[in-house]
Amino acid sequence: MSHHQSHGEAAGQTSGGARRLLSGAARASGVRLVAIAAAGIVSAATAIALPAVLGHTLDLLLDGAVTTGAAGTWIGLCAALIVADMLSDSASALLTGTVTARSAAWIRGRALRHLLAVGPRGAGRFSPGDLVTRLTGNVTEAAVAPATVAAAVPALALPLGGLVALLLIDVWTAVAFLAGAPVLVLLLRAFTRDTSDAVTRYQRVQxxxxxxxxxxxGGARTVAAAGTQEWERARVLAPLPELGLRGRQVWRVYGTAVARGAVLVPLLETGVLAVGGLRLAAGELTVGELLAVFRYASLAAGIGAVVGQLAALIRSRAAARRTAALLAVPAMTYGTRQLPEHGPGRLEFRQVTVVREGRSVLREVDLVVPGGATLAVVGRSGAGKSVLAELAGRLADPDGGTVLLDGIPLSELERGALRREVGYAFERPVLFGATVHEALAFGPYEPDEPAVTAAARAAGADPFVRRLPTGYATPLSDAPLSGGEAQRLGLARAFAHAGRLLVLDDATSSLDSVTERQVVRALLHDVRAGTRVVIAHRASSAARADLVAWLDDGRIRGVGPHAALWRLPEYRAVFAAEADDHGVGGEGRECGDRGRSHDGGAPQGAAR
Structure with missing residues (x-):
């Protein structure tokens, strides 16, 4: 597991977070939990009363009271108790299923809302597969806890009630049972300790x-192309032996407890029955009382039911700790301030520093993007371009320094005010919604149909969308998209919601040069005017921007027009590899010509 995963795992081991999570789920089903406890108490009460009533009925029958009405009354009472026990058990089962489902929905909703609130950086502490496990299987197991706890009091009432009834009927039979009770307690303690450790390890390997x-x-195409299916299969299944080991350990602990109980309980019952037989021979017990004593000894030694409850509760708490680890990641908080009504979209970075896994990704970045300007951010791979793009619209917060939009720190803005005014387009957009239209309209507000169509036209998506079977109403599942088409839809979605700041994080990488030029032209003339931050890998993209911020190893190496920066060999070298990869050597020469004809001032902060 990664460092981030282990960090999240350690946070999740605190039992306090699991307790709070399960308490919240319990409060969400409070009335139903009371009903489960009430049904369980009725069931326990009938189970405790039934042996005494059966014993007394048997004594009446043996005394020849069958010809009188007394035996019939007691037989009817036995039947009523049995029916009451059946009805209460049925109600408890129905309520338990309902509460468990409601608890799972509550826990999953709480965890998912928090996960979305922490932002991409916080969620990145867990791998996608691990997140799926925590939000599905672990949540399902954790959801069992509230109903299990509600049924725990009635479950404990059975052995305690059986013991009290033994004491009331005959002290000596109770003493015979209590002689073996400490062994039962030790058995339960050992089971709890061993099961908790085994279940925790099992869920981690899952x-x-x-x-x-x-x-x-996610890398299926790469695996197929490399012909490494067998190697990848072996890698995925490598933890399977440990999973089997942990699973067998869980069942071994459970089986050992049940086996020991299977030996101990009959011994206890035999001892109680032996003492009861002696008391019967001495005339101190009746036959009916002996029957009741035997039944109460079985209830008092009900280790199987208690072990089952304990096992369910242990699994639930272990799963709740893994789910609570998600809630331990601090959520991104928002302020209450609003942006100036007619602000131009001036973006400013003041001494911004970002540290990831102990490495400084951005270092004391100072950068000002005038309102309405287009800024291209360039730099070698790993220079910090995408991190800067994340900070621009507050998908993440800096570890030091401040990012401001129209003079207001992003962290002080109200959530809606920020999201309405900042739009993003990514290299690999994820499209939400049932249809193409819904995917383009997805955002903080729903634009009207003409706005959606205009945005698609600006992104170069309108022609291929209209060729789909039902145009914009085509279900996404029926619209197989190439990488470039998906990227154009992502751009169209961003254009439809463009506010005073639009961030394009390598959002044109899958477009051919002609389409890219059309999109950039439309971005400058057909999309709502505002500030643009473009992560650029092509020299042509940088050349079309008003300003270029040149990042090098997390620092701003230079800021200025592309043509001015192009005079520097180190700057030109940033695009050399990209030009070779795309076969666009002429692009660099064109930019170089522009650079030689440009008579602007020296770039800000540029190395000479």
Whole structure:
């Protein structure tokens, strides 16, 4: 597992977070939990009363009271108790299923809302596969806890009630049972300790396998192209032996407890029955009382039911700790301030520093983007371009320094005010919605149909969308998209919601040069005027921007027009590899010509 995963795992081991999570789920089903406890108490009460009533009825029958009405009354009471026990058990089962489903929905909703609130950086502490495991299987197991706890009091009432009834009927039979009770207690303690450790390890390995599987599925084309299916299969299933080991350990602990109980309980019952037989021979017990004593000894030694409850509760708490690890990641908080009504979209970075895994990704970045300007951010791979793009619209917060929009720190803005005015387009957009239109309209507000169509036209998506079977109403599942088409739809979605700041994080990388020029032209003339931050890998993209911020190893190496920066050999070298990869050597020469004809001032902060 990764460092981030282990960090999240350590945070999740605190029992306090699991307790709070399960308490919240319990409060969400409070009335139903009371009903489960009430049904369980009725069931326990009938189970405790039934042996005494059966014993008394048997004594009446043996005394020849069958010809009188007394025996019939007691037989009717026995039947009523049995029916009451059946009805209460049925109600408890129905309520338990309902509460468990409601608890799962509540826990999953709470965890998912928090996960979305922490932002991409916080969620990145867990791998996608591990997140899926925590939000599905672990949540399902954790959801069992509230109903299990509600049924725990009635479950404990059975052995305690059986013991009290033994004491009331005959002290000596109770003493015979209590002689073996300490062994029962030790058995339960050992079971709890061993099961908790085994279940925790089992669930951790489950998450590890899920993480590997999601990684393999995400890279399925690469695996197929490399012909490494068998190697990848072996990698995904490598933790399987440990999973089997932990699973067998869980069942071994459970089986050992049940086996020991299967030996101990009959011994206890035999001892109680032996003492009861002696008391019967001495005339101190009746036959009916002996029957009741035997039944109460079985209830008092009900280790099987208690072990089952304990096992369910232990699994639930272990799963709740893994789910609570998600809630331990601090959520991104928002302020209450609003942006100036007619602000131009001036973006400013003041001494911004970002540290990832102990490495400084951005270092004391000072940068001002005038309102309405287009800024291209360039730099070698790993220079910090995408991190700067994340900070621009507050998908993440800096570890030091401040990012401001129209003079207001982003962290002080109200959530809606920020999201309405900042739009993003990514290299690999994820499209939400049932249809193409819904995917383009997805955002903080729903633009009208003409706005959606205009945005698609600006992004170069309108022609291929209209060729789909039902145009914009085509279900996404019926619209197989190439990488470039998906990227154009992502751009169209961003254009439809463009506010005073639009961030394009390598959002034109899958477009051919002609389409890219059309999109950039439309961005400058057909999309709502505002500030643009473009992560650029092509020299042509940088050349079309008003300003270029040149990042090098997390620092601003220079800021200025592309043509001015192009005079520097180190700057030109940034695009050399990209030009070779795309076969656009002429692009660099064109930019070089522009640079030689440009008579602007020296770039800000540029190395000479």
């Amino acid at each position: 998450g590890d396998i899920a993480a590997r599987l999601v990684e393999a599925l």
